[in-house]
Amino acid sequence: MEPTSALTARYRILAVGRAGAAAVQPLLSAGFIDVEFAVLDTDPEALAQSPITHRVHFGEAATFGLGTGSDPARGRAAAESDLERLRPLFAGARLIFIVAGLGGGTGSGATPVLARLAREAGALTLGVATLPFDCEGRQRAQHAREALTAFRSSADAVICVPKQRVLAQFKEQERPALTEVLAAANDLSGQSIRGLIQLLTRPGLMPLDFAHLERLLRGRHAESCFATVETTGPQRTRDAVEQLLRHPFLDRGQALSEADAVLLSLAAGPEVSFTEIDHVFTHLQNVCERATVITGTSIDSALAGRLVVTVIASRNPTNAPSAIPLSSEAHSTAPQAPPLPGSRPDSNAALGPDLMSAPTLPGVPGTAPLGGHTRDDSSSVPVFAGSGSLASPSLATVANPTVGALTKKKIKPTQSLLNFDTLPNRGRFEGLPATVYQGEDLDIPTYARRGIALN
Amino acid sequence: MFKREQIVVGLEIGTAKVCAAIGIVTPAGGLQVIGVGSHPSTGVRKGEIVDLNHATREVREAVGIAEDAAGAEVSSVFLGVTGAHILGSTNRGVHPIASSDRTIGPSDVTAALSHAKLQNLPNERWILHHIRQDFIVDDQAEVKDPVGLLGNRLEARVHVITGHGLRVGNSIRALTDTQIGIDEIVFNGLSSAMTTLSRAQKDAGSLVIDLGAGTTEFALYYRDILRHSGVLAVGGDHVTNDIALGLRIGTTLAESLKIEHGGAFVDDRCRGGRIEVPSDTGTPTVHSLEHLRRIQEARLEETFELVAQELGPLLQWARGGVYLVGGGSRTPGITALAQRILQLPVHLGRSQDLSGASADLEQPEYASVFGLLRYGALRLRQKPKGFARVKQLFQDTFNR
Missing domain, CATH: 3.30.1330.20 (Tubulin/FtsZ, C-terminal domain)
Structure with a gap:
């Protein structure tokens, strides 16, 4: 396949997967200066529905053009198989937002890879991730959690929008409409990007603030x-x-x-x-x-x-x-x-x-x-x-x-x-089957499990 | 030099070392160690082989050293195995006495024993040992030999040590390329106890804990009967790993700090203590001695607690004493720590009744490999000369 045509703006917003495309939709009409949008997906049908003109279909070899079927491993493989095609999306950017919904296949699997590419291209990489509702099931929540950890470690910072907490805003309404809740969730991820971009692109502010933003976030994996x-x-x-x-x-x-x-x-x-x-x-x-x-x-x-x-x-x-x-x-x-x-x-x-x-x-x-x-x-x-x-x-x-x-x-x-991220890992027993005794993993140091302080 | 029947060889593919010992059984029944070979092990984690090529190479090395020392050739070995997959359990098998006068015959005993042995045995598990404990005739317990007694119901209690077939198979695999045959497969916990405890100690009630690098094995005897045995996949490697993670240092340094400065508990002398490690840059790095000890104490304490938990009320039978062997028993202060947790007298175990020139005889690390020799010597005595069928050996009752 041909490499994708390059983007030229300094600020780029990449929407990954269906949820990512939905999240950036409210931003399209915001009239930002020096901002370009692109939508990336493994599923050509979802891509065709997006109003964003710069569409990138990737991972055709890995998914046979059928999407990932909510399998993060496939999403990851899709991105890994098309690295060279994706690279032009990142070249020359100062700040890249990667917007995705975690929990599915494309969003969960591909975003960490894309964030890595963005950082390799030298851009400050900010992720905006929506996390699934509780009712979407344990597996999605688990995928989202794993993906968030990976995303966080490859991006400079990740802004999380847990959709479940969006529901809290509708507490007073007895039966909030589904579309309203979803729109609110999308709106929130949009707002965070809008807030940042407005801060950066308003004339006179930008140079100083980008430097500050970079100092604040670069390499923190927060x-x-x-x-x-x-x-x-x-x-x-x-x-x-x-x-x-x-x-x-x-x-x-x-x-x-x-x-x-x-x-x-x-x-x-x-x-x-x-x-x-x-x-x-x-x-x-x-x-x-x-x-x-x-x-x-x-x-x-x-x-x-x-x-x-x-x-x-x-x-x-x-x-x-x-x-x-x-x-x-x-x-x-x-x-x-x-x-x-x-x-x-x-x-x-x-x-x-x-x-x-x-x-x-x-x-x-x-x-x-x-x-x-x-x-x-x-x-x-x-x-x-x-x-x-x-x-x-x-x-x-x-x-x-x-x-x-x-x-x-x-x-x-x-x-x-x-x-569990904060527990010391299993060191030399990493990768071996865990020695689980009555629910405790004995390979994790005893002092850590028993909370013995070392200072 | 020696006739083959007299030679007995033990081989242990351990987590820290691969070790072979060659002994000869003297006509009087004693055991003389004539060669020991040891090589650091790299292919084993937590008592189980993870790298077959390394394990095979190290077996060759260790056996070669032992052969050179003994001036004898090894054709087959008693192979020690361990790992979390090994389970010791006490089964009961019941057999109704069918004869008209209710006399218990040898066939009744065999039937009761085999019921007990095969109870609850999943397909994938192999029986490594089945050790007769005692019989219950009607309501009378602790009967040693029921043949000839009268009764309606004979119940046999058998301690069965089983292992996962495929994982035991991995140990056998390490020898397939070496032209070394296998006489028998022996659970390390059992062999350590065999060489550490005298008959009197077994009778009084003793617990042997083998603190190995990858695993901790234990075996409890009371009234000369093996009451319980088992293995925890926690050992000295875990202590080293804990230290490496806790002090944020490499495993090699952690191991050497453990050996040089380690101890089973934090005492007043090491509070606020510092360990200086010289570095290439000139300025030594400093680590806290107190942290090192605290990490080590936590792990060792937990290990003994887990052993106590595994034994449950049976622990009280070990009033004769707890004997610590294995590399972990070299930790300074370990007996005091074990005494604190187990509330029993604790001693360091030593291999007994061995003769030979090797300086390794007294080393606690070699308890299990010398135990293999003792097991082998016992087997040779029992074995009918000329044909050594493992199947037949399994049918022997083994009660030491």
Whole structure:
């Protein structure tokens, strides 16, 4: 087969498999600058349905043009068999998003290979992966988990969108429509890409921020979570912070306090005031004191009266529980939102009304534009860029040691899932049949199984 | 030099070493070791062969060294086997006495024994040993020889040691290219116990634990009867592997640190202790002695706990003492640790009643290969001269 025609844009969004194609669909009309889309699949029929013009059918030799039948091994083989054809997709790119739904065949199997190719081509590689609903079955969940581990280790960072947590947004609805739920899940993965690309492509911001993004993510192999909120009305900054801190994707704020790299992006209409931006960033940075934070702000006349805050938090995969939900209960049983983890007494006092005691205002209270703000009506003006560019010295990029102790206290004592990645491996017994005695793998060091601390 | 009948050879394809020992049975019934050959093993993991070519080559080496030392040629060996697939279980076989006067005859005993032996035996498992324990005549237990007694019902208790046929077959495969025949296949745990325990110790109740590199075998005797035996696929390799992972060092360094600085528990002297390892760059790397010991202690402690768990209430029969053999028994402080876990007197085991010039006689690592010699010597005594049919040997009752 012929090599695929090369892409030329610096930012590329590659949709892999059916779920990937669906996830990028809402982005096609966003009108990004310097961004190209391509859709990759093993199934020519699925490919033909995609509105994206740059279509790549790969793995014909491995799958006989029939798709992978939800077999990740076949998806992987398909990508491996067509490496040379796929390479032109990656050459010359600065940032590549690989968007896929994990759990099936093409998405789970091919994405780690594609991410490897992207990194080999020198691009910063970000994965955006949706994880299956619980009801899709154990096998898919297992495939997704394995694929995520592989994806994470080959990409610079992977943003996870667990679809099951999308359901949490529909809690109040008794019978959410299937199409609505799926659209919301796709929308979320789209939003994370949109947030990042807007941050990068708005004129004036890009050079500095790409460098920062790269420093933040390059080679970390982190698993990231992503959340975005949009608020309006006079309380919009408070609402935004509050909604973020109890966002199901951020583990109700815990992801922020445990994160070691956070990207905060704020977009608002031209009426936005400095105090508003200060409020949002100060509060959020107080939560993620341990993290390296980069912030970006942009003004867009299309957002008149609205405030959009996007957070991408990466935690080190070796010491944090995985974001992969093993069961939905963990996030849906808490009847009341826990106290917000990020409210330091001093910062609350400084910022007027105590955030913790503020009444919860669910939903969006009207769309009345703020009066009294007269500003230049240029369509898109960067206000802040770079890390720690806000005035307050406490917003320095890395937490200072004195506040580290405070942060520790704030982490809720939750029972996290045992992450098997963190156990030492089986060393020289790797690959041999495990010595399982009453459910314990005796080849794993005793000290590790018994939790004997070595320090 | 020697007549073939007198020579007995033991061969153990172990995880750490392949070891051959050649002995001669003296006319008085004693056993003299005349040659020992040992070669580091690379083709075995957890007691089972994973690389047949390496294993075969190392068997040739070890047997060659032993042959040179003994000045004798090896034609066949008693082959020791181990591995997680080997199971020891005590079966009961019941036989109703049919004769009109209810006298128990030899055929009744054979029938009861064979019922016990073949009980619950899946097709793929081979019987390595079946060792008569005792008989129960009606309600009377602990009968040693029921022939001639009166009763309605004869029950035989037999300890059967079985192995997975294909995995035992792998050990046999290692010898097929070497022109060395196999007299018998012997479970290492049994052979270690045979050379370590005297008859008096077996009678008083003793447990032998062979702490090998790949596996840990155990055999429990009480009133001169083998009560239980088994194997755990955990050994010195696991200790080394734990140290390598815990201290983030290579396996070779971990092994040498274990040998030089290892110990069975953390004592006050090693708290905060440091081990300096010279490196090529000049600045030595430093490791924590306390961590090394703690890792080792955790693994050894667990190993003894697992043995205790396997034996369950039978452990109390080992009041005569626990004897540790195998390379792991060289760990400083191991007897104290075992005593703490098992709550029984613990000693280091030594091969008994061996004569010979070799310096290896007292080494705990060689217990199982010398045990093979002892097993072989016993077999030679029992064997009718001229024809040695393994099948017939299996039918012999073997009760030592």
